[in-house]
Amino acid sequence: MEEIEEDMLKSSQGLNLSISEMHLLQAVEEIGLACTISTLSANQRVSLPSVTAAVNKLAHKGYVEKQKSPQDGRVVHVTLTRLGKKATTAHRYFHTRMVRSVSRALNAEEQEAMLKGVRKLNQFFADKLHREEGKP
Template sequence: MTLEEKAIRTGEFSEISNNDMHIIEAIGIDEPRNMSFVAKKLSVTVGTLTIAVNNLVKKGYVNRTRSEKDRRVVLISLTEKGRRAYEHHRLFHDKMIKATIANMSEQEEEVLAQALTNLIGFFEQYQQ
């Protein structure tokens, strides 16, 4: 995580943390998300997410609006700067994956994919 943060905190994105970047990733670039959805996706409380989102709003990465359908619901979405950060993070992960499978045979890639699937299954046991 420390190395990922070092790689991501560059140039325009030097003021955000790895945690901030994962919140940006959870918000995504599609339609605005409600706070409960994003909190659940990140396995944090809405209160914890609110504190982090407040900081991201101040830094210009996230917009916060009220739902037109239900004014009690807070929707969050990425600003243009937030979208650039999202893309920056996505490219980092793409490069990491390409470096991981460089010089692997197709069979080795399949073994790695199966091992990672098994690892995901292991961690999913702890989410229940």
């Protein structure tokens, strides 16, 4: 799956992103206006220095903008640029096309089985996330 996504990103006009960079852009989009280096670090379960380096790289490429908080200069807010929004839209479109393509190739019984499997997988990850959040 990651290889397919990587190929999609490479073939998308003007998008020079890795999968991890794309996932970071998606996190910036999902977090919204409250997005800071710290919230990204917690959201992605990646160290602050690693997120800082990744955000700096994305800013250099023109996908995000950084702005220090007027209330606390230690806090850096991260927002998507127009190019960043284009990238996340393209990635979402890729996933939509992929799901439609797979769904069309399945009969109703297979679609139901796939949906059941995805729901179980989603529950597995939700449970795992809940357990990890409860750890000290």
